[in-house]
Amino acid sequence: MFTVFYTDFTVMTNPFPYPGLRPYEQNETGIFFGREEHTDQLLEKLGQTRFLAIVGPSGCGKSSLARAGLLAGLKAGFLSEAGIHWRIAEMRPGNSPYPNLAQVLLDESILGKAYATYSTEENTDAAASLSASLSRGPFSLHEILQNTPLPPDTHLLLLVDQFEEIFRYYDRGKDNVNEAAAFVSLLLTTAQRTRAPIQKQGHINIYVVITMRDEYIRDCALFQGLPEAINQGIFLPPRLTRDQLREAIELPAQVFGDEVEPALVNRLLNQVSNDQDQLPVLQHALMRMWRLAHAENPDHAILTLKHYNKIGGLEKALSQHADRAYAELDPAQQQIAETLFRNLTGANNTRRPVKLAKIATLANVSSEQVAVVVEVFRKAGRSFLTPPLGKALTPETVLDISHESLIRLWQRLKNWTDDEAESAKLYQRLEDSAYRWNQEQAALWRTPDLENALAWYKKKQPNAHWAKRYGKHFDLAMRFLAESEKNQQREQYEKEVAQKQKLKIIGVGFIVSLFLALTAGWQWWESSRNLKLANEAKQQSQQTQSLLLAGLAQQETVKGNA
Structure with a gap:
């Protein structure tokens, strides 16, 4: 009975036959097939x-x-x-x-x-x-x-x-x-x-x-x-059959007077896997291909394998498209975008809606600067963020990622979220240790935890607004980190002083030992010298005595001959 409704319903309020990453709206029943x-x-x-x-x-x-x-x-x-x-x-x-x-x-x-x-x-x-x-x-x-x-x-x-x-x-x-x-x-x-x-x-x-x-x-x-x-x-929404998927691919284009070539339809049907992102990824890829085909022939767009390859296929289309939006930003805006998407992503790859004003506070910029970045990611044909294009952005506007498949498939965002998870894990350990230290139930941090925490702090420069997402005791955690660093510096200083004292004692001992060795050596040399002189004197005396005895013997011999 519902097919008749689709046929009669006007769809011209939507400029595209495919919604892309976001869900369908009530007024898009005319392009909602399968x-x-x-x-x-x-x-x-x-x-x-x-x-x-x-x-x-x-x-x-x-x-x-x-x-x-x-x-x-x-x-x-x-x-x-x-x-x-x-x-x-x-x-x-x-x-x-x-x-x-x-x-x-x-x-x-x-x-x-x-x-x-x-x-x-x-x-x-x-x-x-x-x-x-x-x-x-x-x-x-x-x-x-x-x-x-x-x-x-x-x-x-x-x-x-x-x-x-x-x-x-x-x-x-x-x-x-x-x-x-x-x-x-x-x-x-x-x-x-x-x-x-x-x-x-x-x-x-x-x-x-x-x-x-x-x-x-x-x-x-x-x-x-x-x-x-x-x-x-x-x-429990059943998975679409192959025929239902075919309708979802072909019929929206036909409503707009366009078509999808059979070779592309078969490629998409064969490529769509059983993973959880099959429908949003397919709709996003179709939207991208339709825009390329429509730019080539506005009167009768034909989606082909050429367009499929140009967008990077189903596997890379979403990530490459998001990267193109990111590349349009200057370095300062890219920093805002990173802060934005880090905070719109929750644990286990879930969406986490946040007010625009809070993003501005976390990024230390104005709400207007955040709004400029948001517009880049929600412009026509992108719809990476909600609210959708056309709804005014104010500091109280709640921002959100249009679909969690973006979190899973945009490689840059995956890197950010992995890094965010590591930062959160380290900070929560730090805050837990700080709280127990304040209760006299834990000691200050030392190597290697302290070095890792100090390196993280220097690189990330966390503030209380960021830390509020992961804990309640940011000031205590920072005091604990500072006290740990002071304690290690004090211990290092004391160690260096003790080492110097040790070296000093060793030096004095070496000098005393050297002096004693030199004295002993001198005494040995002197004793050896005296012994040598005594031996020489003895030998000289013996030689002199021998000569005298020889002379007396010779005299006695002469007297006997006479």
Whole structure:
């Protein structure tokens, strides 16, 4: 049934037949092919459960299926029992789940002025008031909609994209644990029809859909009722078959009056592997090739193997494209870009949304300078960062990487993230040792840890803003490092002094020994000389005596002859 919808829907709001790295949007159903069957299954399941969990690995198309498939199908009236009048509130939990929910509900298409008129709280804006109201309990959204009801026969669908962010928020501390649990309870209660007491009956026209990476399934047990709800409403997006992939490759180009040559189609079908990045990488490569082909022939672009080879194939297209954007920056802007992407990347190659103003603080530049760099990476045909091109950038704008495949496949970013991980690991060890040292439970660092830490500090020049991401005691860690260096310098000085003393003692001993040796030698020489003189005198005396005896003997002989 959904194929007819695709055929009739206009797509000219999108300048490209392929979205590239980012997910499809609601208004891009006309170029969203290969998922019709899956969309029908989603609609059927949502009608049965009112709570739907689209769960799968990164890159399997969860967000695109929810937006360009499910949401577009709802607005087209394909959930027959619900009709065609829908209000869609799409959000991500991020670091502020309640304020983020309040912000999307205040959109003109949902509550808008109706809530502002209803709210009578003074000295507070509508967003803060609504956020506070939502956090009062699990039935709060029901109560708000009873006081500011939607138009007749209108349904509300709450889409919580990247639901796994709630688990990361949960891990940040005790206060976050309680708030995360309350927020999940609000979502579950909102989607239930009959579990609430009669006086607090849920608004019967509310549906909740979440998208979540499958590696977080085991974490669902952290929240009461969430495993049960997911068991009832889970949808695992199947991998596209070869025929479905062919449709996703060929049909968007045909919608634009263009084509993909059969040889290229076969190469892509054979090249697309079973890894988690197959869909975003394929869409990015198709977008790149279409732009090259369209530049050659705007009236009838034909994507060929020549374009495939020019972009570097599926394996290198994304990395080379990101490098081209990076090469457009001057050295100072490249430093900003490195700081930007390091901080937009979280542990285990996950996305980590950050406000533009915080990037400016970390890079020690103005928000305007950061915005210039962001524009380079989100210009038409790139879409490496969100928000997308066309949305104004302010210091409060939350920046994000459009898809995690960029983190895994851009070699330069992989090098940055590997280096960032090493820096974080060293700093956390440093801070842990500093904390224990301050509690008199550990000693100051010495070689080789100290030399490694000092070399890291000299090269990276960390500051408190950077360190806040990895710990809480930056000043203590720096004091510990400085004291360790002083202690080693003091020990080295004392060692050198002791060595000099030792050399001095050895020198004096050598001189004394030499003197004694010389004295002994002189005495030996003198004694030898005296002995020699005595022997010579003795020999002389003996010779003289011999001569005298010989003379007397001769005289006696002469006398006898006479």
